[in-house]
Amino acid sequence: MTIVSMRVNGVEVSREVPDNILLAYFLREELGMTGTHVGCDTSQCGCCVVHVDGVSLKSCTTLAAQVNGCSVSTIEGLANEGVLHPIQKAFAAMHALQCGFCTPGMMMSAVDLITGHGRPLTEEDVREGMEGNLCRCTGYHNIVKAIITASHEMHAGAGDAQAA
Amino acid sequence: MNDRLLKTTNPGGSPLINERLFKSIGKPLQRKEDQRLITGKGRFTDDFSMADQTWAWMVRSPYPHARIVHIDKTAALAMPGVLAVLTGADCMQDGLNAIQHSPVPSTQYDVKLRGPGDTPVFTGQHYLLPVDKARFVGEAIAMVVAETRDQASAAAEAVEVQYEELPWVFDSREAAKPDAPRVWEDIPGNVLVDATFGDIEGTEKAFAAAAHVVTFKSHVGRVTGVGLEPRAALGHYDADGDAYTLYAGSGGAVRQKRELADVLGVDQKKIRVLSFDVGGNFGTRNRLYVEAGLVLWSSKKVGRPVKFRAERSESFLTDYQGRDLVTDVSLAIDRDGKFLAMRAHNLSNVGSVLVSLSPLGKGSGLITGSYDIPLATLRAQAVFTNTMATQAYRSSGRPEVTFAIERLIDRAALQIGMDRVELRRRNLVKPDQMPYMNAVGSTYDSGEYEINMDALLELGDFAGAEARRAEAQSRGKLLGIGFCNYVESSIGTPKERVDLIVHADSVEVVIGTQPAGQGHETSFAQVAADVLNVPFEQVFIIMGDTDVVSAGGGTHSGRSMRHASTIIVLAAEELVMQGRKIAAHVFDVAVDQLAYDDGVFRCLYDNRAWTWFELAAKAAAAKLPPELAAGLRVRFDNEMHTPVFPNGSCMCEIEIDPETGSLEIKRYATIDDVGRCINPLIVHGQAHGAIAQGVGQAMWEGCHIDPATGQPLVGSLMDYGMPRFDNLPSFKNEIAEVLSPTNPFGVKAGGEGGTTGALAVIMSAVEDALLPICGVIEMEMPATPLKVWTAIQEGRKRQREKSPARTDARPEVTA
Structure with a gap:
């Protein structure tokens, strides 16, 4: 057993856990934060993506102990005091989710992708940059639209992609 | 929305349906579901836990076919945290019953599938854990319950199962042979369905008199659903109330309750099933899984809640799978291009036990597709094999038969030298023929097939395709234009x-x-x-x-x-x-x-x-x-029994790099007649996802089995070719609303049309692209770059042998 401490969505947590517990299960089973999902166990599907110190990471193949002392944000922390994040608004508005299982990881990846670009995204940016997330329901069509839309809101004033 | 098609008040309507007052119906309203799903508050099965819960892990067969000689639990029971090790013998001792899947489609509108010699269909016995033998790789042979999931997993390794390996068969054509290894000893061979339909004599006469006879054979391979939420089940037996509770996402909790009551031999009132958010189904979760029964049964035995959660590799091995149909079709055509008759022989692989004949049955009723073909005969067969059971998978049976008829017509167009659109136009069922009974007895409720087809050709700019082909050619690429119609059924x-x-x-x-x-x-x-x-x-x-x-x-x-x-x-x-x-x-x-x-x-x-x-x-x-x-x-x-027949048309363009065989979908357009569309935002989303699932099968997906060992080669998302962000295009979709006269609102269905046409349209495009080099291709799906590259090499070799000076010119086709 190991004591693992981290800041999750701004709250300090500390738990004594088995040495081999994965970050995804630390969140789901130790903290009861079941918004982060596990779809494949092999870091292929991206359902488990969270941010560690602001960068997206697949929590199903990361030991909780590896992020000891880090700041972790999850889907539960994406909305700000009840105000939805632009990516959440865009996903709902454009029907970018159906069963919703891939959605938390999908949105966490998208936020990192958008943030990392510093400008609104093109369809090509999204299709290449989101390649590590799988969805079985939507054929990606509406997810692509939603991420582009959110990228415009998040980078309002940064100029459009063609100009960048 | 497609406003060309006039909505009419439905004759079977209700005084409460007043289109003038619709405020919500037909509007792309945002979903009520989304608020919880986008904030991490979904309620998927594994999100539920109970106090004092234990964990289950399955011991699975490593062999495709093996007698279970002995199971020694001793070492496993001595492992830390282990509470129980349970086997098929324990199931028998406790009097558990086999799952009653009701696998034979039985409404009056279903094709009547029978066993060989008009016998009742033998289904096999689907016990929670088998006693006699393992019939596929991955079959649960024993179950371990322990304090933690890791402990259960470790102890499962220590369960010693002594197997006697048996000869196995995974290919349906091999399994149908009289000397094939027998999956069930209860019947003479592996063939569990053999039924013939239609006017045999009339069909034979029409074929004898036809100006042209065209044939097509293919195997529509095995795929799996890959809902991203792995299967899970949480069971609890409450001794005080003598009642069972199961959390398990499925396609219908009521059915699960009924079937679990039968398995456990208890009154339905004693079972409560909860199924809330479900992370993808596509048919795979519509039949009961053994683990659902096992967690309830074992919970009673250990006196605590028991949870099972599949690994993705278990999902690949043991989720109910889809398709796997061998089809052999031929078409008789007169000198004017009018279809006279059709013959089909379809062979379905049901796997190791029969859970559903829906794929074979649904397909059987639609072999003639969207076309007025006056005569048809069909032989429908199903066989057991040493593979995971198949089940109705998105658009059960219809993509397979649509693939057969549409590929057959593309081939006919080439063979008789007629434009493929014109050939279809001459034979489409016309609106004034509706309701139309096809040659195998299915009555299509309504539809405007030719209007759909023309609208699709406009939407996809079919007229501009040749210019795009020339442009691709100028870059050294081969552009293929795929096109098809479809009709499917919703029963x-x-x-x-x-x-x-x-x-x-x-x-x-x-x-x-x-x-x-x-x-x-x-x-x-x-x-x-x-x-x-x-x-x-x-x-x-x-x-x-x-x-x-x-x-x-x-x-x-x-x-x-x-x-x-x-x-x-x-x-x-x-x-x-x-x-x-x-x-x-x-x-x-x-x-x-x-x-x-x-x-x-x-x-x-x-x-x-x-x-x-x-x-x-x-x-x-x-x-x-x-x-x-x-x-x-x-x-x-x-x-409400009367079926409806959603229908539509699809077009796609695929660009192939002849040097590498790589494929890129450049354009994909559909028109789908879903009857009345309640929410176009949702219906379009259904079309997108359905297309992706069909395209996946045509281009990447396959549950491959090693022919030398019978071992499934697909165990993770690294092995299985999924549709991804970077291999799909954005789609062009339009909804057509030809109201069905069979129900008050005129609804047909919107979830499966996209898949129904996708297999045919992709392979149509691939064949069209390769035509100048390869001619007609015999390529089974998925059309991987390796297969395409190999076909190009062989085609070029044939061309060189035939005529060294010949270029990659397209064959002449006259309208």
């Missing part, structure tokens, strides 16, 4: 139940369907809102808990929107009668002095008028006589 369980309850501030609709992302909470609320003329925001759909939902047919076969819209309006008619009686009582007037119109109850001789919510508030405060004491609440049961 499904005929019974549904609804409870409609009006409160002072909301309407509750309790119904027995089970979505896995199809948006029932939204689209059903749109219907209820407009039927009752109440705000959409105040309608709530309740599903998934068998303590609340007492009956219902679940979600499959595109049945849900049609059944739900129908039963909601029928129940609402009864609710209006109930409302008038209550209003009459509350306001002390005769019932005939009360009118109801557009959501308002009016007293005819004064100005008093109350909305549903006002009446509900007054009713709650009033003392109602016993016959009205339930208030504004009705329960309605409905049975």
Whole structure:
């Protein structure tokens, strides 16, 4: 057993856990934060993506102990005091989710992708940059639209992609 | 939305359906489901845990076929945390029954599938754990229950199973041979269905007299659903109440409850099943899994809740799989290009045990596709093999037969030298033939196939395709243009139940369907809102808990929107009668002095008028006589058998790099006649996902089995070719609404059309691209770059041998 401490969505947590517990299960089973999902166990599907110190990471193949002392944000922390994040608004508005299982990881990846670009995204940016997330329901069509839309809101004033 | 197609008031309609007043129906309203799903508050099976819960792990067969000689639990039972090790012998000792899947389609509209020699179909026995032998790789042979999942997993390694390996067979053609290894000793061979339909003599005569006969053979391979939520089940036996509770996402909790009661040999009242958010179904979760029964049974044995959660590799091995049909079709055509007759021989691989004949049956009724082919005969066969069982997978059976007829017609066009669009045009079923009974007895309810086809060709700019082909050629690329029509059927369980309850501030609709992302909470609320003329925001759909939902047919076969819209309006008619009686009582007037119109109850001789919510508030405060004491609440049961036939057309363009064989979809367009579209946002989303699933099968997906060992080669998402962000294009879709005359709203179905045409249209494009080099290709799906590259090499070699100077010129085709 190991004591693992981290800041999750701004709250300090500390738990004594088995040495081999994965970050995804630390969140789901130790903290009861079941918004982060596990779809494949092999870091292929991206359902488990969270941010560690602001960068997206697949929590199903990361030991909780590896992020000891880090700041972790999850889907539960994406909305700000009840105000939805632009990516959440865009996903709902454009029907970018159906069963919703891939959605938390999908949105966490998208936020990192958008943030990392510093400008609104093109369809090509999204299709290449989101390649590590799988969805079985939507054929990606509406997810692509939603991420582009959110990228415009998040980078309002940064100029459009063609100009960048 | 496609406004070319005139919506008409449906003859089978209801006084409560008033298009003029629709505020929600037909609007792309955002989904009610989304708020919880985008904030991490979904309720998927593994999100539920119970105090003192234990974990299950399955010991799975490493062999495709092996006798279970002995199972030694000793070492496993001595491992830390282990509470129980259970086997098939324990199941027998406790008197557990085999799962009753009701696998043979049995409504009056289903094709009647029978065993060889017109015998009843043998299904095999699907016990929770087998006693005699393992019949596929991955079959659960024993179960370990331990304090933690890691402990259960470790102990499973220590369960010593002594197997005697047996000869195995995984290919349906091999399995159908008389000397093949036998999956079940109970019947003479592996063939469990052998039935012939249609006018054999007439068909033979038509073939004999035909100017052209065209044939096509293929194997539509095995794929799997890959819902991203791995299967899970949490079971609890409460000794005090002698009652079982199961959390397990599925395609319908009521069915699971019924079948689990049979397995455990207990009254249905003793079982509660909860199925809330389901992370993808596509048919794979519509049949009961052994683990659902095992967690309940073992919970009683260990006296604590038991949870099972599959690894992705277990999902690949043991989720019910899809397709796997060998098809051999031929078409007789006269000198003018009119189809005269069709012959088909379809062989379905059901796997190791029969859970559903839906794929074979649904396909059998649609072999003639969208075309007026007066005569047809079909031989439908099914065989057992040493593979995971197959089940209805998105658009069960229809993509397979659509693939067969559409590829056959492409081939016919080439063979007889006629334009493929024109050849189809000459043979499409025409609107004035509707309702149209096809040559194997299916009656298509409605449709405007030629209008759809023309609209699709315009949407996809078919006319500009040759210019795009030339442009691709100038870059050294081969552009293929794929095109097809489709018709599919939606039948499904005929019974549904609804409870409609009006409160002072909301309407509750309790119904027995089970979505896995199809948006029932939204689209059903749109219907209820407009039927009752109440705000959409105040309608709530309740599903998934068998303590609340007492009956219902679940979600499959595109049945849900049609059944739900129908039963909601029928129940609402009864609710209006109930409302008038209550209003009459509350306001002390005769019932005939009360009118109801557009959501308002009016007293005819004064100005008093109350909305549903006002009446509900007054009713709650009033003392109602016993016959009205339930208030504004009705329960309605409905049975609706008549199938509907969604249909449409698809076009795609694929660019192939002849040097590498790589493929890129450049364009994909569809027109889908879904009948009345309740929510176009949702229906378009369904089309996108359905297309991706069909394209996946055509281009990447396959549950490959090693022919040397019988071992499945696909165990993770690294091995299975999924549709991804970077290998799909954005789509162009239009909805056509030709109302079905079979139900009040005219709904057909919108979830499966995209998949139905996708296999055919992709392979049509691949063949079209390769035509100048390869001619007609015999390529089984998936059309991988390796297969394409190999075909190009062989084609070029043949060309060089034939005529060294020949270029990659396209063959002449005349219209």
